[in-house]
Amino acid sequence: MTLEFAPASDTALPLWPVWSDEDLPPEAGTWPGASGFAGKTGQICLLPDSDGGLRGALLGLGERAQAAWDRFPLARAQGLPKGDWRLAALPPGLDPDQLILGWLLGQYRFTRYKGAPVQGPRLVCPDGVDGPRLLAIAEAEFLTRDLINTPASDLGPDRLEAAARALANQIGARVEVISGTALVKQNFPLIHAVGRAAASEPRLIDIRLGDAGPMLTIVGKGVCFDTGGLNLKPGASMGLMKKDMGGAATTLGLLKMLAGTGAAAGLRIRVLIPAVENSVAGNAFRPGDVLSSRKGLSVEVNNTDAEGRLVLADAMTYAAEENPDLMISLATLTGAARVALGPDLPPLYCDDDATALALQQAGMAVGDPLWRMPFWDAYEPLIEPAIADLDNAPSGGMAGSITAALFLRRFAEGAGRYAHLDIYGWQPVAAPGRPKGGVGQGARAILAALPRLF
Known part of the structure; x- marks a missing residue:
């Protein structure tokens, strides 16, 4: 499927989006009333011409009071017949860009393993x-979705590196990769420890775009599959773990957005992705191990299934050594975040009020919501075990998302500002513009907030 707009022409059929409480356009005639059209959310009424063909359609938007919660109402128009369409009127009260983006996002289909892309209706x-x-x-969001939806059999650390290199070549960025035992030699012990048991060796992917201006560094968790390690996940919990690289996928999608929209101009952008597979083998890291980190802090491993914060720690330390103006980590990090806020609303952690407000307001404006959570300093002792500097999995199970964020913050020292997004990266139930499967979270919020961040 080619993602494109239809060319402007007289043959494009008119589409009227209408609220349930507004009068229908006079061009619609009496047919909608006779066919039971009431403007309900997602309701489509095809308008016949005198010869039995099509002369247009109505799309129900539902009640205006619910508009704030309906991110992409025009995505429901994907049920229209194939052909070229044009909006006969823009509905009042809705942002035109957000409306049209919903149409585009509604066209996504993951067809790598089944069928072929089918061209649906096109919009002028x-x-x-x-x-x-x-x-x-x-297109950037589609890249993120494709990467998350691809199973680990076809997207291990090596393939994730290939995808990163392909994107870098496309946008004119520079790439360096440190892999295998070179991670140990160059002082990335946590990344190596987590990934050393896998068939595809662990690596740190480092992408740079731009040579001047403030520095934005984005660190994305790239755990291409997570068995839980020796603290093996049960089968029901392991089934979705191809999505545990959702932070890396969203980071690459964000980089593509920044380059494709021109928002990268005037910035130095750095993307770091620790790419590993958390596997089980004789050389896997163990519960009870005490590991060193690039920062010099020792970490007691009390659960090998809390591996994401370990690989992020080394990557963030490396990033902070350059003192970026803003560092953001994106990671499918904790189940606790889903218990607290569900799949649609990622927690946002940030000590800088202006940065947090910019991200949260921008996210709400573009249908990519974030919800601020606290770096609660009173919980710092929970991540400090008896025999090491840090504990990767505090006992007790409370405040799991907050303690994970506090753990990461220990490795952000040196960055001017730091924000962490604990994303889910998965749409469990299909919604307009967001089919069931992999989904980016936070990227469009960051893109929209950039003018206020720098």
């Missing part, structure tokens, strides 16, 4: 809407 980009920018955003 309305006047005043920046079509190329929205296409760049949607």
